[in-house]
Amino acid sequence: MKSRIWISLFAFLLVLVSAGASFAQTETARLEGTITDPSGAPVQGATVSVTSVETGRNTTGSTNDSGFYVVPALPAGHYHVDVTKDGFDKVSRDFELTVSQIAVVDFALTVGAVTQTVTVEAGSPVIDAADSSLSTTISGRQVTELPLNGRNFTQLATLVPGVSRGIPTGAATGTQNNTETFRYSESGGASLVVNGLPPQANNFIFDGIDNNETLVNTIIFFTNPDALEEFNVITNVAPAEYGRAGGGVISSRLKSGSNEFHGSAYWFHRDESYDSKFFFDAGDKPVFARNQFGGTLGGPVIKN
Numbered sequence: 001m002k003s004r005i006w007i008s009l010f011a012f013l014l015v016l017v018s019a020g021a022s023f024a025q026t027e028t029a030r031l032e033g034t035i036t037d038p039s040g041a042p043v044q045g046a047t048v049s050v051t052s053v054e055t056g057r058n059t060t061g062s063t064n065d066s067g068f069y070v071v072p073a074l075p076a077g078h079y080h081v082d083v084t085k086d087g088f089d090k091v092s093r094d095f096e097l098t099v100s101q102i103a104v105v106d107f108a109l110t111v112g113a114v115t116q117t118v119t120v121e122a123g124s125p126v127i128d129a130a131d132s133s134l135s136t137t138i139s140g141r142q143v144t145e146l147p148l149n150g151r152n153f154t155q156l157a158t159l160v161p162g163v164s165r166g167i168p169t170g171a172a173t174g175t176q177n178n179t180e181t182f183r184y185s186e187s188g189g190a191s192l193v194v195n196g197l198p199p200q201a202n203n204f205i206f207d208g209i210d211n212n213e214t215l216v217n218t219i220i221f222f223t224n225p226d227a228l229e230e231f232n233v234i235t236n237v238a239p240a241e242y243g244r245a246g247g248g249v250i251s252s253r254l255k256s257g258s259n260e261f262h263g264s265a266y267w268f269h270r271d272e273s274y275d276s277k278f279f280f281d282a283g284d285k286p287v288f289a290r291n292q293f294g295g296t297l298g299g300p301v302i303k304n
Helices: 002-024 140-145 153-159 181-187
Strands: 029-036 047-052 058-062 068-074 077-084 090-097 102-104 117-119 134-139 203-206 228-236 249-254 262-271 289-298
Touching: 029 047, 029 077, 047 068, 058 068, 134 140, 134 153, 140 153, 140 228, 153 228, 153 249
Parallel strands: 029 102, 090 117, 203 249
Antiparallel strands: 029 068, 047 058, 047 077, 077 090, 134 228, 228 249, 262 289
16 A cells, blocks of 8 residues: 555656656746846846737846846847846847747846937847857748748758658658658658767757657647748757757747737648659659648737
8 A cells, every 4th residue: 555655656656757747848938137237247236128010019137146047938039138236327239039040149237227228239149158069050931031942841850961861661751551641742841960969869959848658759730831930940959958869959939929910821822733753654744732721820828
């Protein structure tokens, strides 16, 4: 009886640990940096206000004794930042954050009144000095404007150095009789070989949620390219919060709503009209027809 209790308790703790590991995986960005005065000394208690330009969502943070601040859990997008502290001019800056980015933005305050504002050049890039990983972000514009056979966004991951589809007949490709076969004829598989490691070593994340199929360890949900904000491919030294495997980490994110309604509709058609017949095929050219259609819609949450 006691052994069963201990086994049950161990199983319960294992579930809690697994749940914590799954919540640690995230597609959101993190903003951090140091705030100093004109002499280079750290400024304690400065307020950092981060506002999303698209949604108006505001997140604040403050500096510690070392003048260091951290603002976590920021969805990818365009942001405006204000840094304020009594006795200093307010400093403002605009910049873009991408999926899973660890952005370092330092500020140097000048002595003055908070009513005066010093604006750093808008749109200036931020660096990833706190991130040891090697990664590439594929933007939403690339996803929608580059050709995709089958509307499969994972094809664009092969643009990243060190990433390929691997063996054409591998289990994760969907060409064999496996879990991927039922959808392979429409979209193709999601087999990705990162730096020579097998596709089963990859980790797919969708909006911070585990997106890994457990039979052949491929992707579960293919995001509609029109609804995809962007996705990030980590190829080396992934941060500890991802865990799971030593292959690539592919984090995708849906487009967010904004203060205005927006959407799209699509219909992609393919047929055999311009296909050539294989030289050794007997009879007529085989019939081929494929139609893919759908749409997207986003907007603000309306409160009564």
